[in-house]
Amino acid sequence: MNTVNFDIDVTSDNPLRHDKLNRGPAIDLFAKIITGFPQGCVCSINAPWGMGKTKFIRMLEAKLRKNGHRTFFFNAWESDFSEDPIMSLLSEMSLSKHNKTLWGLTGRIAIGVGKELAKGVIQKISGLDCESTLEVLADWSKKKVEDYENQKATIHDFKISLSEEIASSSSEPPAVFFIDELDRCNPIFAVKTLERIKHIFDIPNIVFILAIDKSQLENSICGYFGTDKFDSKEYLRRFIDIEYQLPEPSYGTYIDYIATQIGIDQDLRLEGSRAFEDFKRILSFQAQRRHLSLRQIEKLLIHVSIITSFFPTGALMEYIAFFVYLNFFECDILNKLEDRGYTGVEDLLHDFEQLCPAMDDDYSFFIGKVLGLYGDYAGCLDLNKPESWLPKNQEYFSEDAYMQLIPGMKQIVEADYSHRIKLEDILKHIRLYSRISKF
Incomplete structure (x- = not known):
């Protein structure tokens, strides 16, 4: 992790040069x-x-x-x-x-x-x-x-x-x-x-x-x-x-800025992957809904930097970031995940709906991977019947978005590569640092 320096840098020749919040x-x-x-x-x-x-x-x-x-x-x-x-x-x-x-x-x-x-x-x-x-x-x-x-x-x-x-x-x-x-x-x-x-x-x-x-x-x-x-x-x-x-800031721009400042932007932006943009969209939505302060976003991403440093480069860092977010602001969901309290991914998906803007195909593949991490962890997926993982009759997703959920899940549970991570590893490191002050 880079040395974090959030000192104000305002130049006299161009006062708005470092305006990261579109103010x-x-x-x-x-x-x-x-x-x-x-x-x-x-x-x-x-x-x-x-x-x-x-x-x-x-x-x-x-x-x-x-x-x-x-x-x-x-x-x-x-x-x-x-x-x-x-x-x-x-x-x-x-x-x-x-x-x-x-x-x-x-x-x-x-x-x-x-x-x-x-x-x-x-x-x-x-x-x-x-x-x-x-x-x-x-x-x-x-x-x-x-x-x-x-x-x-x-x-x-x-x-x-x-x-x-x-x-x-x-x-x-x-x-x-x-x-x-x-x-x-x-x-x-x-x-x-x-x-x-x-x-x-x-x-x-x-x-x-x-x-x-x-x-x-x-x-x-x-x-x-x-x-x-x-x-x-x-x-x-x-x-x-x-x-x-003072108007609320442009959260997406600020998330990009902090990720660059603390040196995790490349880890969260693997070549050819849109996962970080998907995570950023969810975090921006929640920041606006919860009126999160810029300091809270800074500390959240610093925790992401600390925890992802224990995993190999490219090991689904943006999904680790999502679970760190749950630890900060949705502890009930994270506790239930850890205790395998969801009988299936359908129940977990119901709780995820409140965290996200209306589902569309832009980031439903991201959510599918998160569901796959839990399904693999809880052993609640029948690998021979992926069509049974989610209900057919639902109203929250567009048809295109729904079609992206199961492929995302399958990519996780069927993956066989050296830098694959498990949800239990993510939870272990999150709990290790859970006593660090969040705010």
């Missing part, structure tokens, strides 16, 4: 949307974990840079140890260190204008230098009002200064600030980041783009407020102006 049209659309908001806004790109959000925004960032926009990128999860996200956000902007006004205002916001004043009041309340409770409370209230007014003025001045700084350093407004992994942060940091963006960074010439798993971020918001009854959807809606649901 170029969506990136072009989003780039136009952003250009239409020079006054600034907050956008979200929503998709479950492992569906390629980071690569999407990296390609979008490169495209915007190529178009003349100034961009910034902030991985929130790497900074959620900070007490206040404002300093982390600003540090990613690479703003001029000579703008003393801006950095002075930033410090006042981060530290809090009234922090030391409040500390003095607390000392008085605790009994130090305290002449009367009424006097202390009156003094404390006065300082809190002053603190609020000072902080409000500071934020106002900060917005003006930052807006001018952004406008002077960006050739094509707006500047775009990408925030990734916010949904993975601790709830306090996640909510504070949202609040800082909305109340401090809502200025002209800057657009924020949040790459999030919306449902997970909503859970973090509920955690912050201490109850799952809190309306986190409505709360989040107040911070986000434009929501974009």
Whole structure:
């Protein structure tokens, strides 16, 4: 197996060169949307974990840079140890260190204008230098009002200064600030980041783009407020102006890409065989039906690579891949196979129907071979009467597809070649690695 490297490779000269998920049209659309908001806004790109959000925004960032926009990128999860996200956000902007006004205002916001004043009041309340409770409370209230007014003025001045700084350093407004992994942060940091963006960074010439798993971020918001009854959807809606649901990827293209990355594409594509294309079609169908993440597909094919490495080259690798898929997502079927729980291939075929798109002759020969592997393993086929293996009256298959099933089975059970494999060997190696985490 090759060394697996799924690092993002996005080039500035051609941001879509490594677009394996056919997301170029969506990136072009989003780039136009952003250009239409020079006054600034907050956008979200929503998709479950492992569906390629980071690569999407990296390609979008490169495209915007190529178009003349100034961009910034902030991985929130790497900074959620900070007490206040404002300093982390600003540090990613690479703003001029000579703008003393801006950095002075930033410090006042981060530290809090009234922090030391409040500390003095607390000392008085605790009994130090305290002449009367009424006097202390009156003094404390006065300082809190002053603190609020000072902080409000500071934020106002900060917005003006930052807006001018952004406008002077960006050739094509707006500047775009990408925030990734916010949904993975601790709830306090996640909510504070949202609040800082909305109340401090809502200025002209800057657009924020949040790459999030919306449902997970909503859970973090509920955690912050201490109850799952809190309306986190409505709360989040107040911070986000434009929501974009990342479309599901082109699974077939991605399966090809990962198979090449981990070095199993040649093993799964024997010369003259369409079996890998058949397996890929089934896996793509199931990925779309189950909304599998790209990470799940990666791990599935890595397991295929590990297990097929124990078999000789050309030993029906694509069928091994099919049984590894069953181990990942259809354990009940695999367990029943291993226990010889199907009385015949007809019963197994009934369970296979739910895994596959409507049967046709494009890949029924592939399914026939899988049925043959089980029939040979369970000893449930009368080799003298292949016409008895499957029922004549069925509705799921086209006539052409049905005609391909039995030849596929016969090729397995009648085969006599050096690299022939048995289902028991496949199951043995699958079980050997069954304790490796799948997801």
